[in-house]
Amino acid sequence: MIVDPAARRADGESVRIAKDVLCAGATVRLCLPDGPEEWAKALAKRGERRPVVVGDDRALLRVVSLLHRERDLAGSVLSMVPVGGAVSLARSLGVPTGAVAAARAVLDGAERRMDLLVDDSDGVVLGGLTIPPLRDGRGAARPASPPAHPWLSTCRSLVRGFTARPARAAAPDDAAPTRLRVEADGVTLADLDHPVAGVSVGPAARTGYARVEVHPALTAPGTAPPPSPLHADARTVTVTGADFRYRADAVVTGPVRRRTWAVRAGAWGLALPPRP
Structure with missing residues (x-):
């Protein structure tokens, strides 16, 4: 049972409940790693025991990446026992989000093999990835030319003070189309001469x-x-x-100029409740 420190801080009660349920039905070794090296050591020393991740989506992604x-x-x-605010990936994979239900799935669940996306830098994607448009540059300021007379600058400042409205900041999602070449099994779906959203x-x-x-x-327009x-x-x-x-499993990576992802069928297994 590998407990993410963030899970202990976010919801210690759910961590305790999960531990009690698991200890009542199995022999549990508790690991409380505080850094990347301790995560790796905990996995390396697991022996025949099944790793149980107690934490959010990032904790699950960390364990899969290490393995x-x-x-x-x-x-x-x-x-996995999801604990924390960001557990949408775990939910999409079929993991129960309640501490008791998730712990029972650890004890009684069945292995389900899942595909994995692996990129050319050896990164992994469990759920999906998106490439959003580029940020728009409309908020950039343009340098102003100095006025011919100092008094003209003063007049313009007074006029702006009475008539100008406060500038509206660009919305966080303001973005411009970007140009990408997207190839699927060698077939071009989009090329650089056609922008994509x-x-x-x-x-x-x-x-x-x-x-x-x-x-x-x-x-x-x-x-x-x-x-x-x-x-x-x-x-x-x-x-x-x-x-x-690009955003993969809620983690933003880049900038990059080229990336290839390959599907590895049934590359990893997750214990989930039996399908109805």
């Missing part, structure tokens, strides 16, 4: 494939609506562009 880098992921079956990659309905979705962007999103199922996805960032 993947040690090339020990295929032989491991993970369990966003790209998403997630699990497909069939095992061993990822679902790729490309949202074309408007080429100019006031034009016709953009075409419908482009879809494809693929084993490998390559995105190329100028310094783009």
Whole structure:
């Protein structure tokens, strides 16, 4: 039972409840790692015991990443008790979000093999990833030319003080289309000469494939609506562009100029409640 320090701080009561339920039904070894090295040591010393992650989505991602880098992921079956604010990934994977229900799933659940996205830098994606549009630069200030007469500057300042409205800050989601080449199994879905409003990659309905979705962007304000999103199922996805960032499992990475993701079918196992 590997308890994330953030989980203890966020909800110590849920951690205690999970520990009590697990100890009542199995022999439990409690690990309280405080840093990356201690996480790695806890996993290395687990022996035949099943790792139980008590924490949020980042804690689960940390354990999967460590086991993947040690090339020990295929032989491991993970369990999880979600504790903390960011547990949407765990929920989407089918993990119960209550401490009691999740702990019982650890004891009585069945292994379910899941696909994994692995990129060319050996990073892993459990759920999905998105590439949002680039941030718009409309908020940048332009340098002003000095006025011809000092008194003119004073007059302009007075006029602005009476007539100008407070400037509206750009909304956080103000963004401009970006130009990316998106390839799915070598087939080009979008190229650099056509801007896109966003790209998403997630699990497909069939095992061993990822679902790729490309949202074309408007080429100019006031034009016709953009075409419908482009879809494809693929084993490998390559995105190329100028310094783009992407969000994978709520972690933002980049900027990068090229990244390839490959699907590894059934690469990891998670103990979940039996399907109804």
